[in-house]
Amino acid sequence: MDRWLLISNCNTYGLARSLQLQGNSFHLDCIDVWHFKKNMQDYENEIPTYDRVIINPEVRLTSYDFRSLKNVNEIPNVEFDAYHPDFCFVGVDGVRLYKPLAACHSMIVLAAFQAGRSPEKTRKLFRREIYEQCGFFTRWELARDRLISSFSVMGMDLSNAFRRWARGECFMHGLGHPKARPIFDIARIFLKNHVAQTNVTDLVPSDTIVDGACLPVYPEIGETIGVRGSYAFKLPGEYKLISLERFIEMSFEVYQAYNPSEILVEPGFRSRFDRVKQVISEAEA
Incomplete structure (x- = not known):
């Protein structure tokens, strides 16, 4: 079984659980970027042993050189300010x-x-x-287009998912903090691009960001x-x-x-x- 590593931001644990629920072909470890920065030496030799490393773009701002790895993917921030423009x-x-x-x-x-x-x-x-x-x-339109574009350059099409998120309730807790459903859908879209088979489930992990x-x-x-x-x-x-x-x-x-x-x-x-x-x-x- 493949071993994957996720290094992300505030969404790390919600994203990790969403990936795990929807995929059976890999074992996933995860750490948030703040823990990674403090303990980078502990992970430096282990990171190249993973079959896939998934990072948030801000992780590249650390001193670790991810360019040396063969199988690195990025999942961007979900940044959307139309609900909270102030x-x-x-x-x-x-x-x-x-x-x-x-x-x-x-x-x-x-x-x-x-x-x-x-x-x-x-x-x-x-x-x-x-x-x-x-x-x-x-x-609204500016924030929508910017969000969809930021994922499109990574090969992830959010267009249909965005339409669902925008129906009836706010899908964000703040400027860069999505609720659980968008995180779950992003994990699904990512997995469809990278694994042969995904689980069909509507079991959305608990919302960690609400803390x-x-x-x-x-x-x-x-x-x-x-x-x-x-x-x-x-x-x-x-x-x-x-x-x-x-x-x-x-x-x-x-x-x-x-x-x-x-x-x-x-x-x-x-x-x-x-x-x-x-x-x-x-x-x-």
């Missing part, structure tokens, strides 16, 4: 801020903080008019794209929901430890954040 990643001195909601921060909240608004006035900015001016209602932070789809955005919306934020590491008001307060508590100009949005979000900042600076609240 969110971004930020840092200070190149280090991400992981509070209050893991790595996810509201552009509106950060822009309001940097503009000197109070939490109370910031809350009033969460309304349809602001979302429309910020471009939050126009993300972390989960972002709400704002009601106005949900109404536009046909899913249920709310302003209930799930905290990481505990099964507890907080309100939008509390999320704003907690975000301000984090930001107040820094000079506002020190808090920088990561490059991939900066052009959109600049638009949000302009909208917030001109908005009445």
Whole structure:
């Protein structure tokens, strides 16, 4: 029996279980990228002994040279922001801020903080008019096409699967955190490309990502794209929901430890954040 190794990100264990459920022709070991980075020397000699190594693209950023391996495949990140267009990643001195909601921060909240608004006035900015001016209602097609394209270059066609995911409910917990069904379907598509026979089953493994932070789809955005919306934020590491008001307060508590100009949005979000900042600076609240 072939031996496979999976090295991925937050989706590692959900993806590994989905692969195992749907394939009988291999034994699969898995490690997440953070454990791999800390213990790379322990795996350095063992990795070449696997018949297939499956990695997330960010694993290539480690010092291990995967180019020397004969049978390496990539399964990309599931990145889709149309449900959560207000969110971004930020840092200070190149280090991400992981509070209050893991790595996810509201552009509106950060822009309001940097503009000197109070939490109370910031809350009033969460309304349809602001979302429309910020471009939050126009993300769907762009996010869909980018997601499908990122898998297409790896030989994986998500078109039909995406149509199923998009019917009736949000299929993402956050910007790069899919729910269990998309992970399961991606495993199925991968296996159909690489093994002769797969198991036909609808037993979807438990959703491991829900243990972390989960972002709400704002009601106005949900109404536009046909899913249920709310302003209930799930905290990481505990099964507890907080309100939008509390999320704003907690975000301000984090930001107040820094000079506002020190808090920088990561490059991939900066052009959109600049638009949000302009909208917030001109908005009445």
